[in-house]
Amino acid sequence: MEQDAPVGVREADTAASGVWRFVPALAPLVVLAVFAALPLANPGPNTVRLLFVTLTLVAMSVGWNLLGGFCGQVSFGFAVFYGLGAYTTALSINGGIPPMLAFLLGAAVAAFASLLIGLPTFRLKGPYFTIATIGVSEAVRVVMTNVPWTGGASGYRIVEKVRFVQIHHYYTGLALAALAVGISILVRRSKFGLALIAVREDQDAASDLGVNPFTTKLLAHALGAALTGAAGGVYARYAAFIDPEGVFAFSTGVAILLMSIIGGIGTIWGPVIGAFVYGLIHEEVVAYFPQAHLLIFGTLLILIILFEPAGVLGLSKKLFSVFLRRKKN
Amino acid sequence: MPPILQVDRITKFFAGLAALKDVTFDVEPGGIYGLIGPNGAGKTTLLSIIAGSLRPTGGAVMFEGIDLTKKRSFGAAQVGVVRTHQIPRPFKSLSVLENVEVGLRFGRGRGAGNAVHETMQILERVGLAHAYRQSSARLSVGDLKRLELARCLAARPSVLLCDEVCSGLTELESGQVLDLLCDIRRSGTTILYVEHNLKAIMKVCDRVIVMNYGQKLTEGLPQQVQNDPAVIEAYIGKPAGK
Amino acid sequence: MSAADLLNLFIAALLLAGVYAVMSVGMTIIYGVMKIVNLAHAGFLMLGAYFVYEAHERFQIDPLLGVLLAFPVFFFIGMFVHWLLVRRIPTSDKPTLTSLLLMFGLWLVLQNLGYLIWGNADRAILTPRTLSSFELGPVSFPTVRLVVFATAVVSLVVLEFVLHRTWFGRSVRALMQNSEAGKIVGVNVQRTAQLAFGVGIGFAGAAGGLLAMLYSFSPDFGRPFLLRAFVIIVLGGLESFVGVAVGAVILALTETFVILVLPASYQPAIAFSLLVVALVVLPEGVAGLWNKMRRWA
Numbered sequence: 108m109e110q111d112a113p114v115g116v117r118e119a120d121t122a123a124s125g126v127w128r129f130v131p132a133l134a135p136l137v138v139l140a141v142f143a144a145l146p147l148a149n150p151g152p153n154t155v156r157l158l159f160v161t162l163t164l165v166a167m168s169v170g171w172n173l174l175g176g177f178c179g180q181v182s183f184g185f186a187v188f189y190g191l192g193a194y195t196t197a198l199s200i201n202g203g204i205p206p207m208l209a210f211l212l213g214a215a216v217a218a219f220a221s222l223l224i225g226l227p228t229f230r231l232k233g234p235y236f237t238i239a240t241i242g243v244s245e246a247v248r249v250v251m252t253n254v255p256w257t258g259g260a261s262g263y264r265i266v267e268k269v270r271f272v273q274i275h276h277y278y279t280g281l282a283l284a285a286l287a288v289g290i291s292i293l294v295r296r297s298k299f300g301l302a303l304i305a306v307r308e309d310q311d312a313a314s315d316l317g318v319n320p321f322t323t324k325l326l327a328h329a330l331g332a333a334l335t336g337a338a339g340g341v342y343a344r345y346a347a348f349i350d351p352e353g354v355f356a357f358s359t360g361v362a363i364l365l366m367s368i369i370g371g372i373g374t375i376w377g378p379v380i381g382a383f384v385y386g387l388i389h390e391e392v393v394a395y396f397p398q399a400h401l402l403i404f405g406t407l408l409i410l411i412i413l414f415e416p417a418g419v420l421g422l423s424k425k426l427f428s429v430f431l432r433r434k435k436n
Numbered sequence: 437m438p439p440i441l442q443v444d445r446i447t448k449f450f451a452g453l454a455a456l457k458d459v460t461f462d463v464e465p466g467g468i469y470g471l472i473g474p475n476g477a478g479k480t481t482l483l484s485i486i487a488g489s490l491r492p493t494g495g496a497v498m499f500e501g502i503d504l505t506k507k508r509s510f511g512a513a514q515v516g517v518v519r520t521h522q523i524p525r526p527f528k529s530l531s532v533l534e535n536v537e538v539g540l541r542f543g544r545g546r547g548a549g550n551a552v553h554e555t556m557q558i559l560e561r562v563g564l565a566h567a568y569r570q571s572s573a574r575l576s577v578g579d580l581k582r583l584e585l586a587r588c589l590a591a592r593p594s595v596l597l598c599d600e601v602c603s604g605l606t607e608l609e610s611g612q613v614l615d616l617l618c619d620i621r622r623s624g625t626t627i628l629y630v631e632h633n634l635k636a637i638m639k640v641c642d643r644v645i646v647m648n649y650g651q652k653l654t655e656g657l658p659q660q661v662q663n664d665p666a667v668i669e670a671y672i673g674k675p676a677g678k
Numbered sequence: 679m680s681a682a683d684l685l686n687l688f689i690a691a692l693l694l695a696g697v698y699a700v701m702s703v704g705m706t707i708i709y710g711v712m713k714i715v716n717l718a719h720a721g722f723l724m725l726g727a728y729f730v731y732e733a734h735e736r737f738q739i740d741p742l743l744g745v746l747l748a749f750p751v752f753f754f755i756g757m758f759v760h761w762l763l764v765r766r767i768p769t770s771d772k773p774t775l776t777s778l779l780l781m782f783g784l785w786l787v788l789q790n791l792g793y794l795i796w797g798n799a800d801r802a803i804l805t806p807r808t809l810s811s812f813e814l815g816p817v818s819f820p821t822v823r824l825v826v827f828a829t830a831v832v833s834l835v836v837l838e839f840v841l842h843r844t845w846f847g848r849s850v851r852a853l854m855q856n857s858e859a860g861k862i863v864g865v866n867v868q869r870t871a872q873l874a875f876g877v878g879i880g881f882a883g884a885a886g887g888l889l890a891m892l893y894s895f896s897p898d899f900g901r902p903f904l905l906r907a908f909v910i911i912v913l914g915g916l917e918s919f920v921g922v923a924v925g926a927v928i929l930a931l932t933e934t935f936v937i938l939v940l941p942a943s944y945q946p947a948i949a950f951s952l953l954v955v956a957l958v959v960l961p962e963g964v965a966g967l968w969n970k971m972r973r974w975a
Contacts, residue, residue, distance in 0.1 A: 181775055227958045234715050234773040238908055239957045245905060246950035253943045298541045301530075305538045308527040315487060315521075316591055317513035317542035357901065361786075368779070373529075401793070405786025412780045413766055 135288060142281050146274055155277050159345065161386035162280035163338040168366035168378035168385075169287040170334030173294060174327040175364065176373035179307030182328075184224065184240035185335050186360035187247045188217035192336025193343035193354045194257055197265045200344060210283075210340040217336025218329040225328045229321055232310070241357075248355035262350030265343065276345045283341055284379075287334050291375050294330070303327055307373075335363065362389075365404055368411060371420030380419050440465040440626050441486070441517075441595055446495035446505075448481055448650075455481045456492070456650045463595070468617060468627040470637040470658070473647035474671055479630045480522060482647070483597050486628070487519035488512035499595065516544045516594035520601060524580035526572035532559065533568040535583055536590045543591020555590065562586045562616060578609045585616065596620065598629045602636050614640050638662065646670070682817070687934055689817055693827045695930035697888060699923050700830035702907040703837060704881035706922050709911065710854040711874040712769050714777040718759075719882050719907060720900025721788025726752060726886025727895045728796060731803055741803050745829065745887035749880045756879025759784070760872045769871075771858075785900075792897030802894040826888050833884070838919065850874050902946055909953040 145158070167189065175181045192213035199209035228239045252260050294300045302323045305313035310320045343349050353359075362385060367373075370381025385404075392400045415422050439462035448456040456478045463469050471479050484490040486497050488509035497504040504512050512518070518539075527535050536555045559565040562582040567575065572583060581601055588596055598617070602610040614636055621627055631637050637644060638658045645655040648670040654661065661667055701723065708716045729751065730744035739747070763784065767776050810821045841847035849870040852860040861867055889895070889903065906929060914925030933948050940948075 181779075228954070231957055234775055234778045235957055237775065237778060238715065239954050242905060242908070242950040242953035242957075246947040246954070249944060249947035249950070253941070301534065301538055301541060304530060305527050308529060309525050311489065311509070312521065312525040312527070313538065313542075314509045315489065315513060315519055316539045316587055317510050317518075317544070318538065319510045399790060399794070401786045402790035405783045405788075405790065408783030408786065409763065409780060412776055412783065413763070416776075 135292065139281075139285055143278075146277065152273055155273055157386065157390050159273075159277050159280045160342070160390075161383055162277075162284040163342050164362075164366060164382040164386050165284040165379050166280075166287040166338040166341075167335045167363050168370070168382045169284075169291050169375075170331035170338070171363045172367045172372065172374075172378040173291065173303070173331045173334075174324070175331075176367050176378065177294065177300060177303040177307065178324060178327045179373075180229070180324055180327075181237045181364065182240040183237060183357075183360050183364060184244035184247075185331070185363045186244050186355050186357065187220060187224070188332040188335040189339040189359055189363070190247070190251060190349075190351065190354035191220055192217045192339030193349045194251075194263065195336070196340030197263055197343045197349055198257070200265050200267060206279075206344055209344070210279075210337050213340030213343075214333040214337040217339070218333040221328040221332035222325060225325045229324045229328075240360075244355075244357060244360050248351060248357070251355050252351040257351075260351060262348055262353075265347045265349075267344070267347070276341070279341055279344075283334075283337055288375065288379060290330065290334070291378075295375055299323070299326070365408065367418075369404075369407055369418055371418035372416075374417075374420055377418055377420040384419060437465060439463055440499065441628070442498040443482075443486065444496045444498065446482065446485055446497065447493050448478075448485065448490070449493045454650050456485070458495070459647070459650075459652050461645050461652060461655055463626060463628060464643075465594075465626050466621065466624060467642040468621050468629055468640055470641035470644040471628060471630045471647065472632075472634065472637055472644060472661075473653070476649075477647040478650040479647055480599055481650075483519060483599055483628070483630055486512075487517060487597050489519070510542070513543050513591055513593075516592065517597065518543065518588040518591045518593040518595075519597035520581075520584040520588055520599050522599040522603065524577075524584050526575070526580060526583055528571070528573040530572060531568065532564055532570050532572050532575070532583060532586075535572050536586045539587040539590030543593070545592050558586050558589050561589070561619070563612065577604045578606075581605065581609075581613065582616075585613075585620075589620065593625055595626045595628065598627060598631075600631055601629075602631060602633050610636060634662075685817055686819070688931075689819055690823075691930045691934035692927070693819065693823045694934065695923075695926040696827035696830040697885075697892065698906060698910055698930055699926035700833055700881065700888060701885040701903055702910040702922050702926060703834065703919065704878040704885060705907045706878075706911055706919065707850070707874055707881070708878035709773070711850055712764075712777075712853075712871050713771060713773045714764070714769065714781065715773050716878065717778060717781040717904065718784040718788060719781075719878075720904035721785040721792075722752060722755075722879050722882035723886035723889065723900040723903055724792055724895065724897055725788060726883035727890035727899055728792065728801075728886075729883060730887035730890050731801055731895075734803055734805075741805060741887065741891050742825065742829065745884050745891075748883040748887045752883025753876040753880035755883070756876035757872055759879065760875040764875060765868070765872070789897050789900075796897065798896060800894045800896050803890050822891055826891055829888060833881070834919065834923070837881075841919070846870070846873060902949070905953060906949045909949050909956060912953065912956040 146155070150158075167185065171182070171185050195216040196209040196213040199212050200206060204212070224240075224243055228236055228243070231239055251257065257263050294303070302313070302318045305316070305318050306320045306323050314320055339354060343354075366381035366385045367378040368381065369384050370379065371377025388403055389400055392403060411418055417424075441463035443459060443461050443463075446456055446459045447454070459478075459482060471482070473479055481490065485492045486504060488504055488507045488511060492505050495505070499515065499517055502515060504517060507515070527538065530538070533552075533555055536558055537551055540551055540555055540558075556565060556568065559568055562585050564579060564582050564586060567579065575583060581604075585601065601613050601617070605613065610633065617627060617629070617640055629637070629641065641658055643655065644658050644661045646653040646661055646664075646667050653666060653670055654664055656664070704722070705716055705719045708714055708719075726748050729748050730741050733739040733744040733747065734741050763780060764777075767780055768774070769777060811818050812821045812824055841851055849860070849865045852863070852865050853867065853870055853874075886900075909929050910922055910925035912925070913928050914921030914923070929949065929952065932952060933945060936948050937945065
């Protein structure tokens with residue numbers, strides 16, 4: 108998004124000293140450990156379900172952020188990848204393919220679709236690309252709702268011979284989320300991450316220096332699509348039933364986008380935070396006030412755009428530095 | 437030695453208006469070539485075409501046996517032809533160091549080796565080493581121009597296309613930039629330099645090409661061109677009453 | 679397919695085009711003057727529909743009159759929204775993601791408002807007019823479609839008049855062509871933008887009312903029309919409202935006649951696919967293509 112303050116600056120002006128230097132490296136591992144140990148605290152099945160869903164959301168929003176945050180190409184169309192991943196996995200598992208492979212297939216199909224979508228649409232810049240993704244998302248939804256061999260509008264059921272063990276699904280979700288965050292961290296530190304940011308800041312100037320903006324965008328799109336597709340597959344296996352109106356819904360694509368913006372677009376942990384905020388609000392609010400979540404998210408989005416484009420993460424950083432300054436004085 | 441760059445009858449139409457018509461000249465390796473002309477002569481358009489940012493309507497630009505007009509700007513950069521921008525275009529959310537790193541990693545040679553070391557060397561060369569950690573969004577105009585040059589140098593160009601690197605700079609700053617250009621030439625890079633500031637051109641260029649109304653007017657040594665009546669007329673016009 | 683049937687289809691398409699045109703005009707004005715992609719347009723279409731519905735249900739106001747009333751009401755709502763939200767974000771000569779996302783947030787809020795007040799259920803406006811049909815030789819069509827079409831045409835004519843004969847219209851056209859130059863010649867950009875935004879939302883509300891006369895609606899009502907509006911704007915090019923009419927006709931014809939080839943349930947995908955094709959193949963719209971062809975001649 109257009110703004111003067113750096114978002115996601117790699118090193119400039121924020122180097123910490125002393126023991127705080129190790130925080131960036133250790134924090135992810137600590138977080139992972141906490142989540143891995145969580146089941147030992149015997150949370151109820153509802154809590155586990157909520158966490159599981161949130162972890163799949165993490166994978167999707169982190170994946171989306173690769174293209175939308177790091178690279179600045181805002182897509183409303185990631186529901187396509189979620190849905191394709193879900194259906195591919197569902198079909199595969201019913202066809203006898205082991206679940207892990209089924210997830211991989213879901214990711215692969217989603218990544219392939221992202222290439223088909225990206226090739227024509229990445230010629231467009233800024234909002235035009237965004238609008239095109241809205242169009243693609245809706246077209247795919249309508250087609251998938253009408254195509255007969257996946258059960259059409261009435262949905263599709265997965266039949267698995269193994270017993271349902273909730274904790275297994277939880278750990279699958281955790282693994283996927285961890286994989287997503289790991290990829291995000293690696294990308295951010297790599298040459299590819301540099302290219303993504305350069306393309307976001309000034310595509311033509313990046314091109315003038317030797318960055319190929321098309322392959323850069325296509326690769327980010329494919330990675331994001333793969334993660335989202337895998338998340339769709341993981342969720343599908345858990346729910347054992349999927350339908351086109353659910354997985355391909357426009358609101359799914361919107362949610363994926365909102366998570367990154369709420370948490371802090373273009374950062375590593377922003378999408379993670381956003382996923383948790385979204386998951387929590389969605390779960391708690393929808394139970395008591397159906398549809399009120401639109402109001403909350405809409406208002407949040409407006410407030411963020413107007414006052415704090417760097418989202419929850421940006422706001423926290425500001426509050427933290429104010430707190431530090433107060434401590435000094 | 438064969439010319440390093442051969443601009444061959446480059447023509448560019450923008451919706452029926454000829455911005456460039458049959459522009460032809462050669463650039464010998466290792467020199468600084470000035471490209472001058474009044475406003476609207478088509479200098480920046482020509483530079484954009486050579487750099488690959490713009491497609492010409494006709495003609496070709498030969499570089500080491502490749503036609504640059506068939507390449508996009510990242511292709512041109514990867515074979516060694518890079519441009520600066522008249523109005524600097526830094527990657528605002530990246531630091532000075534990271535900006536240069538982009539050029540290093542994606543330009544010619546794809547930045548094999550110790551990136552930080554090489555990047556710092558380039559920053560020292562342009563005089564920006566002290567600011568390596570700063571956000572590029574907050575640099576002064578002079579520093580931004582240096583950053584443009586640093587980024588391009590990191591891409592290891594054989595041909596560097598400079599677009600008005602001195603505009604907006606003080607006398608002192610311009611002098612420093614021109615010294616830098618001479619230093620770049622000394623290390624073997626050929627420079628094609630679009631500029632409005634005629635003093636700068638005269639000081640630094642080995643050869644000057646003059647353009648007017650999208651066509652090449654003349655070319656020659658700086659002294660020759662300076663005194664050429666056609667050139668004077670192009671800039672100032674005919675004296676009244678002749 | 680007899681000739682009479684084809685003629686019927688064709689007339690139906692034209693009538694539809696009229697509705698589509700008036701629905702897109704609101705978005706076109708806002709985009710043209712401020713380069714804002716107004717996703718909240720869908721929300722205002724929806725609110726306009728409910729406005730006319732409520733006017734009819736509670737106060738027995740004829741829907742057409744309701745549509746007429748909707749325009750000034752939504753005009754002021756639009757001015758308010760501009761004051762509250764839109765003027766706080768930077769705008770430029772090119773559309774920005776910031777404005778797009780802001781309008782999107784507003785759309786979410788409006789949708790929720792719709793759900794809170796009216797709930798999920800589909801509503802419809804039924805008047806004697808809705809059920810009667812009009813016969814002219816071999817052709818017959820529902821009266822309400824004709825009425826809506828006529829209203830649409832009238833409103834577009836009024837708009838053209840305002841654009842070409844009033845100071846406001848001149849300012850709008852100036853800003854649409856070049857906002858910097860507009861400032862220099864003395865156009866009050868802020869006020870014109872605010873008024874233009876108001877007019878855009880006014881049209882959205884009124885168009886929503888017109889659509890409510892033809893279709894049943896729920897709070898999610900606006901979305902398919904929003905996408906159609908995009909298609910029309912992109913197809914028609916952004917240079918004029920004639921372009922909107924052209925785009926509307928193309929879309930309506932395509933949608934109507936494609937039923938001959940594809941099952942009806944695929945129809946919504948047509949608009950979306952056209953949108954993508956239009957954006958990629960014809961970034962300047964049909965108008966741009968037309969201009970390019972003129973230059974070659």
